[in-house]
Amino acid sequence: MKILRKWGPILILTVGAILTLLPFWVMLATSLLGREQVFQYPPDLFPWPLHFENYARLFDQIAMGTYFWNSVLVSALTTAGHVLFCAMAGYAFSRMQFPYKNAVFFIFLMTLMVPPQVNIVPLYFLMKLFGWVDRYEALIMPGLFGAFGVFLFRQWFNGFPKELEEAARMDGCNPLQTFWRVALPLATPAMAALAIFVFIGSWNSFMWPLIVTHSDNLRTLPVGISALKESFRDVTDWTLLMAASTVSILPVIGVFLLGQRYFIQGILMGGVKE
Amino acid sequence: MTTRVWKQRKLAGMNNHVQKIFRAEGWWAVVFLAPCLLGLLIFTYLPIAASFGLSFSYWNLLGTPHWVGLxxxxxxxxxxxxxxxxxxxxxxxxxxxxxxxxxxxxxxxxxxxxxxxxxxxxxxxxxxxxxxxxxxxxxxxxxxxxxxxxxxxxxxxxxxxxxxxxxxxxxxxxxxxxxxxxxxxxxxxxxxxxxxxxxxxxxxxxxxxxxxxxxxxxxxxxxxxxxxxxxxxxxxxxxxxxxxxxxxxxxxxxxxxxxxxxxxxxxxxxxxxxxxxxxxxxxxxxxxxxxxxxxxxxxxxxxxxxxxxxxxxxxxxxx
Structure with a gap:
């Protein structure tokens, strides 16, 4: 009974964790199978020898390098811009007095109630109007702004003493210099939390890039993988699909493992966009 | 302290009010808020309004949308x-x-x-x-x-x-x-x-x-x-x-x-x-x-x- 008390919960959690991680293992294992081994029953979860050529095929048969580069470029630029603009707005709400502050704040607040899917159709036509369809602008620009980040930074600066900034003002810095040289470096944890959030959201985003990209060389990883899956008529090339999936999840898992603490703090502060 | 200042400002005349506020920090606040505010207005508010209008319109992508009510x-x-x-x-x-x-x-x-x-x-x-x-x-x-x-x-x-x-x-x-x-x-x-x-x-x-x-x-x-x-x-x-x-x-x-x-x-x-x-x-x-x-x-x-x-x-x- 005592042993059960001590090990029971760990046993339950271990079984659950194995089931949770199993699809990742299936992904990796299948990506290393040879072509003839795929349609084997029972499924082969411990491939040997390892067929790394599936990964090489990613770059010969499909434009995996392009998809990967597009994902990196779009996610990196979106993250950098999003964090900077949100930090600026959050700083203004926390530190500055200006007319109609509450009304402006309300304008920000309201956007949290709108699910992104509601906007997606007219947003597409707006992109058409701007001539941005099938261009990087459409993939990046709409993702640069968000209310959640503004709240995050407002909270952060509210809980931070402003003596240093006042000293900077005394030394003759204007508000922009004060923000850039003094306030922003002190907000690193908030920046990290938001950056991880935005990066993962942008890397994983599918519906919007699917709608605004038409040509192959503008596709991000999720859209590329989806197109690859659709391209198979009779027989699906599972090994190639799994190799592509594996490559697409590695960066995001890496970023998450590095910044897990910040990411979870961000979640508890209450906003998740999927 | 700040609440008292705000109350005083409210008491002051409207002209005076606007002048006073934009004198010091107001314009800087505009600089700080502009990117995010413009972004949200263009990429969130404009589409949501357009979506509302389009939901009461007929549009087949050609021509201009026209009102069809419900x-x-x-x-x-x-x-x-x-x-x-x-x-x-x-x-x-x-x-x-x-x-x-x-x-x-x-x-x-x-x-x-x-x-x-x-x-x-x-x-x-x-x-x-x-x-x-x-x-x-x-x-x-x-x-x-x-x-x-x-x-x-x-x-x-x-x-x-x-x-x-x-x-x-x-x-x-x-x-x-x-x-x-x-x-x-x-x-x-x-x-x-x-x-x-x-x-x-x-x-x-x-x-x-x-x-x-x-x-x-x-x-x-x-x-x-x-x-x-x-x-x-x-x-x-x-x-x-x-x-x-x-x-x-x-x-x-x-x-x-x-x-x-x-x-x-x-x-x-x-x-x-x-x-x-x-x-x-x-x-x-x-x-x-x-x-x-x-x-x-x-x-x-x-x-x-x-x-x-x-x-x-x-x-x-x-x-």
Whole structure:
């Protein structure tokens, strides 16, 4: 009974964790199978020898390098811009007095109630109007702004003493210099939390890039993988699909493992966009 | 101090008021707020207004949209497929919420009392949540394959389950009886870790003294769970339910990738139906009407969530 008390919960959690991680293992294992081994029953979860050529095929048969580069470029630029603009707005709400502050704040607040899917159709036509369809602008620009980040930074600066900034003002810095040289470096944890959030959201985003990209060389990883899956008529090339999936999840898992603490703090502060 | 200044400003005349405020920091605030504010106005407010207008208009992408009143809404609501879609979405959302909440709570309670590997387990359960849905949906499509998929292989050890389908391997994603539930399972797997983290935060907000007095009163494990833990995490429970529902209503990726709304429309959900209307049928008016119906559902849930949130005590950093 005592042993059960001590090990029971760990046993339950271990079984659950194995089931949770199993699809990742299936992904990796299948990506290393040879072509003839795929349609084997029972499924082969411990491939040997390892067929790394599936990964090489990613770059010969499909434009995996392009998809990967597009994902990196779009996610990196979106993250950098999003964090900077949100930090600026959050700083203004926390530190500055200006007319109609509450009304402006309300304008920000309201956007949290709108699910992104509601906007997606007219947003597409707006992109058409701007001539941005099938261009990087459409993939990046709409993702640069968000209310959640503004709240995050407002909270952060509210809980931070402003003596240093006042000293900077005394030394003759204007508000922009004060923000850039003094306030922003002190907000690193908030920046990290938001950056991880935005990066993962942008890397994983599918519906919007699917709608605004038409040509192959503008596709991000999720859209590329989806197109690859659709391209198979009779027989699906599972090994190639799994190799592509594996490559697409590695960066995001890496970023998450590095910044897990910040990411979870961000979640508890209450906003998740999927 | 500041409130007094503001009161004085209010008392001053309007002209004076505007002058005073823009004198010092006002213009700097404009500089700081401009990018985000302009961005939100252009990429959120403009489309939402356009969406509203389009939902009352006829537009086939050529020419200019013209006003048709409530016709699009009537068109959408008269279509039996819309009600099928709504039912599917409802089943999907409720299925995901129920499974995720109970599994999440049980896992969180279990995780909260172990003495080994806490961080490891939390990371393991959380991993699916951060990965792209498209990439993991590919694997799930493979696991669900009727002929050589892992799930049917696993179930072949429990013959009772295969008897349900007359001894035939179940075609999870191609059978209208199972397709939606296959997507529910995928969704639960994907976001269970998120629920778990929220519950962990809720559990850790319960003071230890409560448990101590319960054990002094001779309460067993089950009694403690039902009489102490559950009532204490109720606010978290409501919060998690609403968040899960809101996220569920926005499901799209897995449907697009794995089932395309089929078989026999058994997995057509709201966002997917809107997408089809807009980008495959080019029926922009009805698509906008569906978008607005979705908006009202989510709006309602968000308002409920904000009410509940006021009562939900967060304890950051102690997860």
């Amino acid at each position: 016709e699009n809404y009537q068109h959408v609501l008269a279509d039996p497929l819309f009600w099928k879609t709504l039912l599917n979405t409802g089943l999907f959302v409720v299925g995901v919420a129920l499974l995720e909440i109970w599994l999440g709570l049980v896992l969180a309670v279990t995780l909260n009392q172990i003495w080994l590997g806490k961080t490891f387990f939390r990371t393991a359960y959380f991993l699916p949540f951060v990965t792209p849905l498209v990439s993991v949906a590919v694997v799930w499509g493979w696991i669900y394959e009727p002929e050589y998929g892992l799930l049917n292989w696993g179930l072949s050890f429990a013959p009772i389950l295969t008897q349900w389908n007359g001894g035939e391997p179940i075609a999870w994603l191609y059978d209208p009886r199972t397709a939606l539930w296959a997507l529910v399972l995928l969704s639960v797997w994907k976001s269970l870790g998120y629920t778990l983290v929220l519950f962990l935060a809720g559990l850790q907000a319960i003071p230890n003294t409560v448990y101590e007095s319960a054990s002094l009163d001779g309460a067993g494990t089950w009694q403690t769970f039902w009489k102490v833990t559950l009532p204490m995490v109720t606010p978290t429970l409501f919060f998690v339910s609403i968040i899960t529902l809101i996220n569920g209503f926005q499901a799209f990726d897995a449907v697009y990738l794995l089932t395309q709304g089929g078989p026999q429309h058994s997995t057509t959900v709201l966002v997917y139906w809107m997408f089809k209307n807009a980008f495959e049928f080019y029926k922009i008016g009805p698509a906008s009407a569906i978008a607005y119906l979705l908006f009202f559902i989510v709006l309602l849930l968000t308002l409920v969530q904000w009410q509940l949130r006021k009562r939900w005590v967060m304890h950051e950093g102690d997860v």
